[in-house]
Amino acid sequence: MRRFRMFILAGAVAGCLTACQAGPGEPQRVEAPSSDLESPAPPVTAPSTRAAAPSVPSTQATPPALSSEAQARLDQELIAAAKANNAALVRELIGRGGNVNAKDAIQDSAFLYAGAEGFNEVLQLTLAAGADVASTNRFGGTALIPASEHGHVETVRILLAAGVPVNHVNNLGWTAMQEAILLNDGGPRQQEVVRLLLEAGGDPSIRDPEGRTALDNAERLGFVEIANLIRGGG
Structure with missing residues (x-):
């Protein structure tokens, strides 16, 4: 019995010496999963702080x-x-x-x-x-005829540039040139209107219902400057 205890004791001492020589145990190494088995994490995009531009309604929209x-x-x-x-x-x-x-x-x-x-x-x-631009009023005249009568120089320019017929004859038998002479004072604005009409192809030979041309009417009314413009072709 004594021999058996000594044997147990000797075994325990030997085990202790073996453990001490072995040193502290190394931590268990965990292998990382293979990179070809794992998809890379998607990049994280910071939220945009820029506000979306408001939509601008089209100015060319067709009205209902x-x-x-x-x-x-x-x-x-x-x-x-x-x-x-x-x-x-x-x-x-x-x-x-x-x-x-x-x-x-x-x-x-x-x-x-x-x-x-x-x-x-x-x-x-x-x-x-x-x-x-070829539409007519209750007198059968284009917009150019009363504009010329009233001496609206810039308006006459706009209408001629837009293509209003320069030699249209209204229901009274007058062109824009005739009306510019017959229904105003022959002053500077009327002179400029007649010049613009002549430059645009206005025909001073078109006669009114009395058989008079634009030159006849200018001379009859004493509008010397207009008469000279017509003789000189503008």
């Missing part, structure tokens, strides 16, 4: 279709705004679909009235909106 009654009301509003020389309102009403060629009860359209009265900003708006 109107009933015939609503269109007629809109067109009459447009003519009234043109007669009031309210360019801002004319612009708005055109944008809503107002027809610049629509006429009122006395055959005025926004275009014709603006041309006759020298409302040049309104006139330009109607031209940009597709005014019919």
Whole structure:
């Protein structure tokens, strides 16, 4: 029995000596998973601090279709705004679909009235909106004829550039040149109007219902400067 205990004791001492010589145990090494088995993490993108630009409505958008009654009301509003020389309102009403060629009860359209009265900003708006430059008023005249009569020099320039017929004859038998002479004072504005008409191809030989040419009427009324312009061809 004593021998058996000594044997146990000797075994324990030997085990202790072996453990001490071995030193501290190394931590278990964990192999990382193979890179070809794992997809790389997607890059993290910082949220954008820039606000999205607001959408701008198109200024060329086609206005909604109107009933015939609503269109007629809109067109009459447009003519009234043109007669009031309210360019801002004319612009708005055109944008809503107002027809610049629509006429009122006395055959005025926004275009014709603006041309006759020298409302040049309104006139330009109607031209940009597709005014019919050959349209006529209740006297059968184009916008150029009353503009010439009134001596609206810049208006005459605009209308000629837009292509209004220069030799159109109205129901009274007068061209723009005849009316510029017969219905005004022959002053500097009338002289400039006649010069512009001649340069644009105005024909001074067209006779009025009395058989008189533009030169005949200028001489008869004592408008020497205009007569000289006509003789010199402008």
